[in-house]
Amino acid sequence: MRKQRHIAIIGAGMTGASAAATLRQHGFMVTVFEKSRGAGGRMSSKRTDYGPLDLGAQYFTARHTDFVAQVALWQQAQQVAVWQFDPAVWDGQQLQPSPDQQLRYVGTPTMNEPVKALLGDTPLHTQCRIANCQYQQSNDSSMQQGQWQLTSDDGAIYLGFDGLLVTTPLPQAKNLIDVAAVHAIPDALMQPCWALQLVTSMPLVSDIQGIFVNQGLLRWVSCQSAKPARQSQPQIWLLHFTAEFTQTHLDIDVQELKALGCLELERMLGQPVHVEALVAQRWLYANINDAVAEPGIYTDLAQQLVVAGDWSFGGRVENAYLAGRQAAQWWIRQE
Structure with missing residues (x-):
């Protein structure tokens, strides 16, 4: 029997939340990392004296x-x-x-309520900016895949992830992932x-x-x-x-x-x-930018890596949701 797989998601916006909900519905463990104080991404709301x-x-x-x-x-x-x-x-x-x-x-x-609803009780590390992602191939010949190690900008290390989904804005994803196909997408x-x-x-x-x-x-x-x-x-x-x-x-x-x-x-x-x-x-x-072709989502089977966001399919909250579901389904099909 295959062990329960653990997926790390960077970014607690709509794409990350949609992927997290879909993966958990299919028995995956999920941990989400978010650099801001709360979930929402560009659906977040700012607290003020006049309300959110x-x-x-x-x-x-x-x-x-x-x-x-x-x-x-x-x-x-x-x-x-x-x-x-x-x-x-x-x-x-x-x-x-x-x-x-x-x-x-x-x-x-508030605008981020749907994002919070999708995340539910998913483990979420807020105010945690991931600065480095490393894929480490397993030395155990019985294991087909290695694991991801994430390091935050304050030096905290997070281990043991079977897959990684990066849902940050594209320029930030490029800083995290050294993949030619992702870097080829125009800024x-x-x-x-x-x-x-x-x-x-x-x-x-x-x-x-x-x-x-x-x-x-x-x-x-x-x-x-x-x-x-x-x-x-x-x-x-x-x-x-x-x-x-x-x-x-x-x-x-x-x-x-x-x-x-x-x-x-x-x-x-x-x-x-x-x-x-x-x-x-x-x-x-x-x-x-409507003048730039929609890049879709990027997947790497060897490293169990997905890069996706609302930018994958032309922006909009709906497309962010669909990108997250598509990313999750890529892992689900491997089961």
Whole structure:
């Protein structure tokens, strides 16, 4: 009888959580390592005096049958809710209704709730940045495979893993894994984004909850405090800046970012924006460059290694979930 296999997963975002849940359902042991304070990745929320703020993914959609079924389970458990709103489009001159009728979901009460639900009681090492991964071939001729050894940046060593799944953003994966096929994927696949939350001292008078921005410095605007389970006073607005702007302003002063963001928001809504507080987050690896081909997931049978992420299939929360399931199924098929 084959022994229970133990898989290490680096990254506790949607891809890592999806893989962990699928593997555990099929009898695998799983341990997850996450450099941040909690699970979620780009679905994480920041704790503030005004409540948790979603600085990364603002919502997600569901098209694939597997993900639609999973979202239904989250809804039943009240871990996800539909965000009912009609988005607008800004063309640089005026706001128009968006023709898109896509159903949008958010985690409740915070965006990372679905990730936490998938992880459940999976062993999770937070604030643990893995700095080195080494595959050690077994000297025992009766064993077909070796094992992985992980070392954190503070020198802690973790041993005894039969397989390794790396779900970090691609540039970080390249620093961990010396594999030519992974290094051949263009760095331009992932693009940065400045996220800015504006807490207003005077509510803006608007029924608009979300805006797709096609001109200017921004790409997305939403009213955070209008989302399910986030109703709060004062009003809070989220601005996502374009990849082009962010790339050329990676080190911009936050107050300058605020001034630019307020100007853009005032133009769209036609009223002054009075800011009581702000929270800024620079995501170096936020969005997927549509001009770069989707690389899929990378697998190495000899080393029992998989590298995957939302970037594998073109971004989006749904694709991160599907990448994790596909990674897990690669090991399951070996049983």
